[in-house]
Every structure is written in structure tokens, then in C-alpha cells.
Amino acid sequence: MARILYSGNRNASSWAFRAWLALKEQSIDFEEIIIDIRRPQRWSNLAAVGDFSPPAAVPVLVDNDSVIYDSNAIMEYANELGDSTLLPKDLKLRAQARALVAWQHSTFGKVCPCLSFESAFYKEKKLLTANEITATEWVYSIWENYLTENNGDYLIGAFSLADIALLPSVLRFKSHHPVADKFPRTIEWMQRLINRPYVQEWLTDAYALEPIYCEGYYSS
Ligand SMILES: N[C@@H](CCC(=O)N[C@@H](CS)C(=O)NCC(=O)O)C(=O)O
Structure with a gap:
């Protein structure tokens, strides 16, 4: 099983923070690879993310053969992969x-x-x-x-x-x-x-x- 979150620097990537936190709060196992998004290396590092994720941005969750980009999609996925308590039933x-x-x-x-x-x-x-x-x-x-x-x-x-x-x-x-x-x-x-x-x-x-x-x- 390979589930990898490509995230960003802890003091820079608010979008990665949201995705990471939703996964953690739902007790989902994953490896994390932090992409350095500080300038100037930001551009080459994000271009490399673009090799497997069209927006060339972080966060991206690669869950085996699925590439899930955008923090919103990852948060929803984390919720459903877990016990779905991160959205109200009502x-x-x-x-x-x-x-x-x-x-x-x-x-x-x-x-x-x-x-x-x-x-x-x-x-x-x-x-x-x-x-x-x-x-x-x-x-x-x-x-x-x-x-x-x-x-x-x-x-x-x-x-x-x-x-x-x-x-x-x-x-x-x-x-x-x-x-x-x-x-x-x-x-x-x-x-x-x-x-x-x-x-x-x-x-x-x-x-x-x-x-x-x-x-x-x-x-x-
Ligand atoms: N809508 C995206 C936004 C992601 C985003 O903008 N991430 C920044 C880092 S926090 C990034 O990688 N930007 C790429 C760029 O500036 O080209 C999401 O929610 O995941």
C-alpha cells in the first residue's frame, strides 16, 4: 500500500496544512513528502509535481493508482476514507x-x-x-x-x-x-x-x- 501526501513547507503551505490535518484527524496512514515551495526552488519543484499532477501545485495525495489534487478534494476524500465524521449528517x-x-x-x-x-x-x-x-x-x-x-x-x-x-x-x-x-x-x-x-x-x-x-x- 502506498499512500503519499505531497505537502509543502509547514510555515508556507496553508492548503497542504488543511489536507494533512483532515487525513490525520481521520487516522489515515500516509507517508509525507514535503515539497520545498520557497523561491527560487519553488518553480522547479512544482514543475516536478506537474509530472504526475496536472495543477503542478501542492497538496497532492497519491493513493496507489489515484492522484487526488486540490486540498478540498483531499479533505473530502479523507473524510470518506475515514469515518465520515468531518461533515455533519444533517x-x-x-x-x-x-x-x-x-x-x-x-x-x-x-x-x-x-x-x-x-x-x-x-x-x-x-x-x-x-x-x-x-x-x-x-x-x-x-x-x-x-x-x-x-x-x-x-x-x-x-x-x-x-x-x-x-x-x-x-x-x-x-x-x-x-x-x-x-x-x-x-x-x-x-x-x-x-x-x-x-x-x-x-x-x-x-x-x-x-x-x-x-x-x-x-x-x-
Ligand atoms: N486550490 C489549490 C491551491 C493549491 C496551492 O495554491 N498550493 C500552492 C502552495 S500552498 C502551490 O503549490 N502553488 C503553485 C503555484 O503557485 O504555481 C488547493 O486547494 O490545493
Whole structure:
């Protein structure tokens, strides 16, 4: 049996983090090959991934003769290969979870684009602009609403793919702007999420790495 996850640097690849975490949380055995996506080697390394996976990006899960690319597909696959507990049984809750995953996957990265995943690991954080603070507070209010409406420990009640998908955004926002007391459920949810053992495992490695500085971070 050969199941290999081609992932990325722990302090750079938020998409690989999501795929890796879904596999771990479902207790699925796999080997991991970390593709170095730092510049300039990024381009040749990803070109080599393109030899077996058309998008030439990480993550990619190769499960024997199946090549599964894109973090979203890998998260869904991990859920179904495991015990399917990462999506709610209830149709409407499941749709809510998938909507959050889809939003993160499509346009959520445009909210404060300067606060990249890499920047969550910088020792010296930039000061946020007024617009960035407004956007961050708005995101916190949305998470607070989900947690209040679903009245559970996680966004959709139980731990789900929605929490996994949003975790890198939690890290990039929280590390730049603390959550105000008016969002108590968000404060607790973030801590609960970050304290999960596999999340801690990834983050311990990520914090030990040399930071990867993104152009324009301090000047924007
Ligand atoms: N939609 C893809 C995005 C994957 C992605 O952008 N991965 C980055 C590394 S975190 C990458 O390999 N980018 C390739 C490139 O920039 O050409 C997914 O969810 O897996």
C-alpha cells in the first residue's frame, strides 16, 4: 500500500496544512513528502509535481493508482476514507459546512490579502491599517454568529471540514489582531482548534522554521 501526501513547507503551505490535518484527524496512514515551495526552488519543484499532477501545485495525495489534487478534494476524500465524521449528517448543516469551505477556497483569501499564512509565523508583526482592522473584526463577528447559531464547540456544532478549512485564516488574523471580549465564543473556538494535538504538531514544526517573508508585508 502506498499512500503519499505531497505537502509543502509547514510555515508556507496553508492548503497542504488543511489536507494533512483532515487525513490525520481521520487516522489515515500516509507517508509525507514535503515539497520545498520557497523561491527560487519553488518553480522547479512544482514543475516536478506537474509530472504526475496536472495543477503542478501542492497538496497532492497519491493513493496507489489515484492522484487526488486540490486540498478540498483531499479533505473530502479523507473524510470518506475515514469515518465520515468531518461533515455533519444533517443535510442543512452539511451544506453550511461546505459553504464555509467553498468560501475559504474561493474568495476568502482576498480578505486582508497581506496577512498571508506565512505572516502568522513572523516574530515582528506589521501594524494593521484601519481597513484591515475593520475587515478582521467583521470576520470575527461572522464566526461568532456561526458559533452562536449552531451552539457547539465548533463552527457547525461538531468539529468539521469547515474548522479545518478556516484554521489557517484563524492563525493569520489572530496573530495580527486579538479577538475582543465581545466575541467570547470565537476566542474559545480558536483556542480549542489550535489546541488540537495534530494542529499543535504542525505548528510546532512551523514555528521552528526560518520565516518566509512575503514582499510588501511591512510596506502595505
Ligand atoms: N486550490 C489549490 C491551491 C493549491 C496551492 O495554491 N498550493 C500552492 C502552495 S500552498 C502551490 O503549490 N502553488 C503553485 C503555484 O503557485 O504555481 C488547493 O486547494 O490545493
